Amino acid sequence: MTPVDIDDIPRQNPCAQCGTPIPFPDWIEPGEGRVSYLWTCHACNYRFEAVAIFPHEAIKHPPLAA
Numbered sequence: 761m762t763p764v765d766i767d768d769i770p771r772q773n774p775c776a777q778c779g780t781p782i783p784f785p786d787w788i789e790p791g792e793g794r795v796s797y798l799w800t801c802h803a804c805n806y807r808f809e810a811v812a813i814f815p816h817e818a819i820k821h822p823p824l825a826a
């Protein structure tokens with residue numbers, strides 16, 4: 761289980777259907793280099809998922825030696 765920094769949670773995400781701001785995501789699913797957020801709109805009951813992609817901090821391809 762990966763702890764999620766509370767400061768990284770997006771807030772007031774507009775509903776994908778009616779545009780009503782949603783204070784907090786219902787569910788947070790941390791993954792490798794990405795975090796999935798499940799949002800539920802209480803105005804129209806629309807549910808949708810938003811994925812935040814984070815660039816890998818580790819360098820996969822180190823620069824070639826000159």
Ligand SMILES: [Zn+2]
Nearest residue numbers: 775778801804
């Ligand atoms: Zn909505």
